[in-house]
Amino acid sequence: MITRDEFRAEATAFLEANAKRRVEATQEWGQGSDEVSIFPERTPEEDAAMLAEAKEWRAKVYDAGFGWISGPEAYGGRGLPREYERVWQGLESDYDVPSIGPFGIGLGMVAPTILAHAVEDVKQRYLPAMYRGDTVACQLFSEPVAGSDLAGIQTKAIRDGDEWILNGQKVWTSGAHYSDIGEIITRTTTFEESRHRGLTMFLVDMRAPGVEVRPLRQMTGGASFNEVFFTDVRIPDEMRLGDVDQGWTVALTTLMNERMAIGGGGVGGGMNLANRLRALARHLGAADDPHVRQQIAEVMIRLSVNRYTTLRAMAKMRAGQLPGPELSTLKLGLTNNMQQMSELLTSLLGPRLIADTDEWGTYAWSAFVLSVPGMRVAGGTDEVLRNIVGERVLGLPKG
Numbered sequence: 001m002i003t004r005d006e007f008r009a010e011a012t013a014f015l016e017a018n019a020k021r022r023v024e025a026t027q028e029w030g031q032g033s034d035e036v037s038i039f040p041e042r043t044p045e046e047d048a049a050m051l052a053e054a055k056e057w058r059a060k061v062y063d064a065g066f067g068w069i070s071g072p073e074a075y076g077g078r079g080l081p082r083e084y085e086r087v088w089q090g091l092e093s094d095y096d097v098p099s100i101g102p103f104g105i106g107l108g109m110v111a112p113t114i115l116a117h118a119v120e121d122v123k124q125r126y127l128p129a130m131y132r133g134d135t136v137a138c139q140l141f142s143e144p145v146a147g148s149d150l151a152g153i154q155t156k157a158i159r160d161g162d163e164w165i166l167n168g169q170k171v172w173t174s175g176a177h178y179s180d181i182g183e184i185i186t187r188t189t190t191f192e193e194s195r196h197r198g199l200t201m202f203l204v205d206m207r208a209p210g211v212e213v214r215p216l217r218q219m220t221g222g223a224s225f226n227e228v229f230f231t232d233v234r235i236p237d238e239m240r241l242g243d244v245d246q247g248w249t250v251a252l253t254t255l256m257n258e259r260m261a262i263g264g265g266g267v268g269g270g271m272n273l274a275n276r277l278r279a280l281a282r283h284l285g286a287a288d289d290p291h292v293r294q295q296i297a298e299v300m301i302r303l304s305v306n307r308y309t310t311l312r313a314m315a316k317m318r319a320g321q322l323p324g325p326e327l328s329t330l331k332l333g334l335t336n337n338m339q340q341m342s343e344l345l346t347s348l349l350g351p352r353l354i355a356d357t358d359e360w361g362t363y364a365w366s367a368f369v370l371s372v373p374g375m376r377v378a379g380g381t382d383e384v385l386r387n388i389v390g391e392r393v394l395g396l397p398k399g
């Protein structure tokens with residue numbers, strides 16, 4: 001097996017040949033982009049251009065052997081230990097490369113679920129294509145009456161020979177407008193004694209007749225999520241993930257990976273943003289204020305705690321165990337940190353947070369601050385995650 005040093009050298013050579021080193025905003029104030037948004041404000045044309053650029057980069061990375069470093073070779077992975085993924089991520093973050101955003105849900109949540117629950121043909125068809133960036137996936141779980149209480153979903157799938165017929169509506173589907181496939185949870189049977197039984201998971205072709213995607217505009221101005229309507233959509237039975245009526249178990253695989261993907265630093269709020277926050281405090285002459293220093297130190301410490309919690313969860317997975325409540329603490333830790341950053345930014349920037357004066361690196365933070373409430377809801381709300389930690393870690397009675 002290639003050693004870590006050899007791998008690091010190979011990855012560095014690839015990045016040097018194919019990408020430019022990032023101009024670090026913390027080193028030179030006013031240099032490079034000052035965008036810090038989590039839910040970008042793009043027009044449909046900008047979305048399409050961003051996707052094309054991201055796909056081109058992803059294909060290059062995959063073809064060079066860095067697209068699915070720890071994945072099984074049978075499905076296009078490289079079969080190396082998970083630590084090598086982190087080596088790659090650390091190296092890649094020093095270069096100015098297209099955002100992984102459009103692939104976040106597909107690779108962070110849907111692909112691990114396909115690997116765990118799909119039939120062989122479906123794994124062969126989708127996994128290499130997803131990791132290469134050719135196929136983009138979304139998550140179709142939430143409905144108007146079912147979010148935290150996911151077992152309350154009403155979208156129905158009825159069997160018709162070798163196919164299923166789907167009717168219903170999903171909401172808040174991030175990236176549905178540019179996705180090729182979606183992982184959808186449906187109700188197939190009603191059991192009086194348990195709402196968690198009788199659910200079945202499928203992969204649905206987002207371009208199949210009867211699928212209609214309508215954008216939802218958020219308060220940051222962009223429209224990164226959607227409502228999706230299904231009218232008599234036909235799904236071949238081979239696209240089922242897991243057994244009929246056992247979709248809850250499949251959903252747990254996805255949700256576990258979602259908390260890992262969000263809390264483990266796959267989404268905004270990482271060290272890069274904290275460094276920008278430090279640079280802002282210096283720029284505003286507040287870096288010597290002991291109160292500001294204390295708050296920035298807390299943000300940095302919490303990020304380190306999250307990093308170690310991620311490593312603990314990964315060590316558990318390596319040992320063949322399922323990570324449990326640590327994934328909930330991971331996501332809670334991330335959003336608490338973002339909230340704290342938000343409060344500090346608000347007091348540091350004052351009116352500059354709401355009035356665009358064209359000053360680099362100031363008003364741009366408003367997009368971050370407006371994104372934080374959404375982050376506290378997506379992938380399990382703060383309250384629901386606190387319930388999980390209270391019950392499963394602290395042993396408190398059920399809420």
Ligand SMILES: Cc1cc2nc3c(=O)[nH]c(=O)nc-3n(C[C@H](O)[C@H](O)[C@H](O)COP(=O)(O)OP(=O)(O)OC[C@H]3O[C@@H](n4cnc5c(N)ncnc54)[C@H](O)[C@@H]3O)c2cc1C
Pocket residue numbers: 105138139140141142144145146147148149171172173174175225373374375377378379380381382383384387399
């Ligand atoms: C940015 C973003 C992206 C998203 N992307 C997707 C996506 O791609 N696919 C998808 O399927 N969904 C997506 N969602 C939806 C998300 O999963 C739901 O919003 C979330 O599960 C909460 O559900 P809800 O909005 O129905 O709120 P509700 O569940 O109705 O909650 C409303 C309030 O009640 C509280 N609450 C609910 N139950 C309890 C309880 N038992 N104890 C204490 N408090 C409780 C909640 O904390 C919240 O404050 C996204 C959401 C956001 C914000």
